[in-house]
Amino acid sequence: MNNTERTLAILNYQNYDRLPLVHFGYWWETLEKWAAEGHLQKDENGNFKSGWPEFDFGWGDCGWGGGSNPIYGLLPAFERKVLKTLPDGSKHVQDDVGATVLEAPDATSIPAEIDHLLKDRATWEEHYKPRLQWFEARLSRPKWADDPHAFDRPRGLYCGSMIGLLRNMMGVVGLSYLTVDDEELLDEMLQTFADIALQNVKTALSWNVKFAYGHFWEDICFKNGPLISPALFEEKIAPLYKPITDELARHGVNIVSLDCDGFIDHLIPGWLENGVNTMFPIEVGTWNASIKPWRESYGKELRGVGGMNKNVFAEDRAAVDAEIERLKPLVALGGFIPCPDHLIPPTAKWDLVCYYCDKMRATF
Numbered sequence: 001m002n003n004t005e006r007t008l009a010i011l012n013y014q015n016y017d018r019l020p021l022v023h024f025g026y027w028w029e030t031l032e033k034w035a036a037e038g039h040l041q042k043d044e045n046g047n048f049k050s051g052w053p054e055f056d057f058g059w060g061d062c063g064w065g066g067g068s069n070p071i072y073g074l075l076p077a078f079e080r081k082v083l084k085t086l087p088d089g090s091k092h093v094q095d096d097v098g099a100t101v102l103e104a105p106d107a108t109s110i111p112a113e114i115d116h117l118l119k120d121r122a123t124w125e126e127h128y129k130p131r132l133q134w135f136e137a138r139l140s141r142p143k144w145a146d147d148p149h150a151f152d153r154p155r156g157l158y159c160g161s162m163i164g165l166l167r168n169m170m171g172v173v174g175l176s177y178l179t180v181d182d183e184e185l186l187d188e189m190l191q192t193f194a195d196i197a198l199q200n201v202k203t204a205l206s207w208n209v210k211f212a213y214g215h216f217w218e219d220i221c222f223k224n225g226p227l228i229s230p231a232l233f234e235e236k237i238a239p240l241y242k243p244i245t246d247e248l249a250r251h252g253v254n255i256v257s258l259d260c261d262g263f264i265d266h267l268i269p270g271w272l273e274n275g276v277n278t279m280f281p282i283e284v285g286t287w288n289a290s291i292k293p294w295r296e297s298y299g300k301e302l303r304g305v306g307g308m309n310k311n312v313f314a315e316d317r318a319a320v321d322a323e324i325e326r327l328k329p330l331v332a333l334g335g336f337i338p339c340p341d342h343l344i345p346p347t348a349k350w351d352l353v354c355y356y357c358d359k360m361r362a363t364f
Contacts, residue, residue, distance in 0.1 A: 002152040003061045004212050011213075011255050011278065011303050013334045019364035021357060022305060022339040023060035024281055029108050029346045039350045059357045062153040064280060064305050064339060065215050065259060070139030070200040072160035072193065073097065074131040074169075078117075097169045098127065108346070118169045121185050128169065132192050134199045145209045154212035157204050157253070160197035162190060162240045163228065164218035164260075172227050179232055187236065194240040201244050205251045213255035214248045216241070216276065221262030223285055230266040238270030245275025257305060261342065263287045265294075272298055281306030283341045291336050292329075303335040310340040313348035313356065320356050324363055331364060 001009070001017045009016040031048055034040045042048055077096035084092040089105040098117035118128055144150035166189055167175050178186050201214070220227050228237075245256050257278035258271055264279065271279075282289050282304050291304040308327060312319040327338050338360070344353065 004151050004154045007062070007154045007337065008212060008255065010337055011305075011335055013300060019331065019360070020061040020337065021059065021360055022337055023063055024065075024306070024340055024343055025063065026344045027108070027346055030344055030348060033346050034350050037350060059353065064154075064257070065156055065158070065217075066153075067155035067157055067211060067215075068139070068142045068145075068204055068209070069158045070160075070204060072138075072158075072196055072200065073165050074128070075133075075138060076131065097165075099169065099171065113171050116169065116171045116174050119174060121182065124185065124189065129192070132196065134196050136203070138196070139200055139203055141207050142209070145207060151210065151212075155209075156213045156215040156257070157201065157211040157248075159201050159214045159216050159244055159248070159256075160193065161217050162193055162197070163233075163237050164220050165193060166190070167220060167227065175228070179229065190236060190240060194243075198244050198247065201247055205247065205253075211251075211253055213257055213278070214245065214253050215280075216256070216258040218258060218260045219262075221260055221264045221267065223263055223287060225263050226266055230270075233267055234270045238267075238274050241271065241274040241276055249275070255303070257303075263289065265289075268294060268298070268302070272302060277301055278303040278305060280304070281339060281341045284309040284311075285341075289341075290330065291333065295333055295335075300335055305337045306339045306341050307336070308338045308340050310342060310344055310348070313340075313344060313352045315352070317352065317355055320352055320359065324356070324359055328363070 003020045006016040006018065006020050010019070031040060035042065035048070040048055074097060078094060078098050080096060081094050082091050083094055083100060086092075091103045092100055092114060093103050093111075094100050094117075099113055100115040100117075101111040101113055103111050117123055144155070170178065204211075226233065248254075248256060255278055256276050257280045258276045259280050260267070261281070261283045263285070268279065279291070279294070279302070282291060284290070284307065289307065291302070291307055294302050294304070307330065309323055312323045330336055331338065
């Protein structure tokens, strides 16, 4: 079996020869640290050996979410520009979605948001709606589509975002006010993203490329739960996935995953009811996310990729061993493929990641 075949076999509860070793990717700072330690080398252009997320270090069999990536956001995006430079070297920067963020020197975390251009109907009509029209330049047939060897790794079709991209553009506070202040505008915005997504997916599927799965991105939860009202999600957002997942199903794509960090439990029913059946990356976090209680609640229709606590890479071999032991009964449930539950951070030790990969291959 190749990695596409074994991946689909696992997620469809069929027999398979072995577990594929899946990776999500790495912080750039992680790769820089490992290069400084002598483990990695850059090419003549200053790049590492292969592209994100499947860096070809001889570790994993494949990544998740990679494949064909149509453009779902602003086209054209805003030009990045520095609005102000502070005495300490920090900068107020307008980013590509029109948000003003604080960029501090040498900071590696997500920058703090200061302001957002998108606030109301006037700014939507002037700056955003014209950039959120569908046309064919949003996607192109992937170069690998006609290479039979490309399908040794499962190739996903990125299907967009129903609410996460809008959250990026407005901020959590602005979006929260909008849900109360202008429901008609919110509906129009949501439908705009859904329409772009459906047209992109229809176009990509017309290429007769055999995608292994569809894949959404949202990131609309944090450690204590959703960043939006679950009731609003059920009413307005969850049904928007259905036309897209139906289109995927008509083309034989029955695995549809969704990337959302944080404590996602309150939103799972809406996703599952509307054709999204695979949770990723199942961020373990302080809330101990796991596919086990979800499987108990929703049965085999709920699958998962992820759920491996990446923080053990900062500890020792005993911690890695314990994490693999924790994963064993979860793999035995079927329909679940372990993967580090987010990008591997700079705290990770090279030797422990290598040890994890070797141990996983020997165990599964």
